[in-house]
Amino acid sequence: GAVVSQHPSRVICKSGTSVKIECRSLDFQATTMFWYRQFPKQSLMLMATSNEGSKATYEQGVEKDKFLINHASLTLSTLTVTSAHPEDSSFYICSAIPLFQGSYEQYFGPGTRLTVT
Amino acid sequence: GQQLNQSPQSMFIQEGEDVSMNCTSSSIFNTWLWYKQDPGEGPVLLIALYKAGELTSNGRLTAQFGITRKDSFLNISASIPSDVGIYFCAGRRGNEKLTFGTGTRLTIIP
Numbered sequence: 001g002a003v004v005s006q007h008p009s010r011v012i013c014k015s016g017t018s019v020k021i022e023c024r025s026l027d028f029q030a031t032t033m034f035w036y037r038q039f040p041k042q043s044l045m046l047m048a049t050s051n052e053g054s055k056a057t058y059e060q061g062v063e064k065d066k067f068l069i070n071h072a073s074l075t076l077s078t079l080t081v082t083s084a085h086p087e088d089s090s091f092y093i094c095s096a097i098p099l100f101q102g103s104y105e106q107y108f109g110p111g112t113r114l115t116v117t
Numbered sequence: 118g119q120q121l122n123q124s125p126q127s128m129f130i131q132e133g134e135d136v137s138m139n140c141t142s143s144s145i146f147n148t149w150l151w152y153k154q155d156p157g158e159g160p161v162l163l164i165a166l167y168k169a170g171e172l173t174s175n176g177r178l179t180a181q182f183g184i185t186r187k188d189s190f191l192n193i194s195a196s197i198p199s200d201v202g203i204y205f206c207a208g209r210r211g212n213e214k215l216t217f218g219t220g221t222r223l224t225i226i227p
Contacts, residue, residue, distance in 0.1 A: 043120055043205060043217045044205070044217045045217075046214055046215070049214065091157075095159075105162060106162075107162070108152075
């Protein structure tokens with residue numbers, strides 16, 4: 001149980017275009033999902049906290065107009081990288097907290113590798 | 118954002134050896150978690166610790182919640198090839214977001 005999927009797993013896009021990444025909780029509902037970014041050989045850095053039915057909370061230094069987050073249902077959150085630039089190339093990972101759990105642990109998706117050319 | 122100090126940064130060991138790594142913070146956490154990340158994958162939760170002094174095992178893995186609540190340790194006994202990967206600690210206060218460690222990269226030398 002508690003499986004999180006991401007789509008696509010890899011995407012290559014041209015500079016200036018937008019790309020959408022989906023995060024789904026497959027066997028549970030989640031009111032809260034998180035989006036992280038990870039550069040090579042570095043740790044995970046939280047970008048934003050996504051709450052179902054409300055606006056996402058962005059971490060300091062993360063541009064909300066560039067990284068659009070939509071958490072439209074209890075099983076789906078999307079991250080759209082708008083007007084992508086090569087420096088946006090990174091590994092994007094989402095996580096979700098199951099609604100049913102008494103604990104508060106995050107389950108992570110497999111990640112999406114974004115390459116902007 | 119803040120990161121937890123994790124050491125060592127990398128380890129090169131032979132199969133069968135035991136492994137120890139730790140994570141320290143300048144502030145107190147109520148929860149300590151240990152994750153493993155394989156290349157190109159998301160982190161997978163290994164062990165969760167909720168009480169100071171708690172010692173919890175998951176197979177060959179054992180983790181401890183430091184008594185000061187500012188540190189945590191992970192031990193792996195009798196390492197095997199599939200233990201290769203990056204290990205991250207993470208801390209949390211209450212229901213706040215997770216703060217991740219800098220990671221320990223484990224490599225097994227043939």
